[in-house]
Amino acid sequence: MSKPLGYYTNSTPGDDTLLATLQDKYGAAFEKISKREKLVILTALASHVGCQLEGDCREEIFTIAKQMIEQLTIADQTGIMEAIIVQIRWGQNFVVEKQESPMQQ
Template identity: 45%
Template sequence: MSKPVGHFTSYILGDGSLLESLQEEYGSTFERMTKREKLFLISALAAQSCDQASGRCREEIYVVGHQINSSLPPSDREGLIEALINQVRWGRSLLDTELSPME
């Protein structure tokens, strides 16, 4: 069962924020959005966050992305999105300084 947007964000009922407006328009769990629309928003948010993150991706990560998209079924790709979001938000990550120099 989906949890409301406020569970994951700083939204407070009656705060007049964009999050409140989105909840009013699309429902507290965005149930009035299509799956495609939700995936688009995930993609847009992830692209912006990636652009703002320091460092660069190793070449092998581009290969891994292609392998995931070409080999995993949709349900596993969605599960991997969920796992990666959890790791970005709450997990530990390798620091750019811990990577070997890019050639």
């Protein structure tokens, strides 16, 4: 069973905030939002947060992501998402500096 949003956020029941409104409408653990809808929210938030961070993304990471999509089961893919979310929230931040292409050297 999922924990309520307040466990993961600074939300307190009864607050007059977006999180309180969402909990009222969709449940304290978003139980009234489908798995597909949760993935849409996750995708949008991940994209937004990623754009706020410094550094670049290595080309090989896109290849790795494609391989994961093609070769891993849905269960393994969601497990990887969970592991990455924990690492993003609580782990160290390795920053990839912008790499010069051979034409710029």
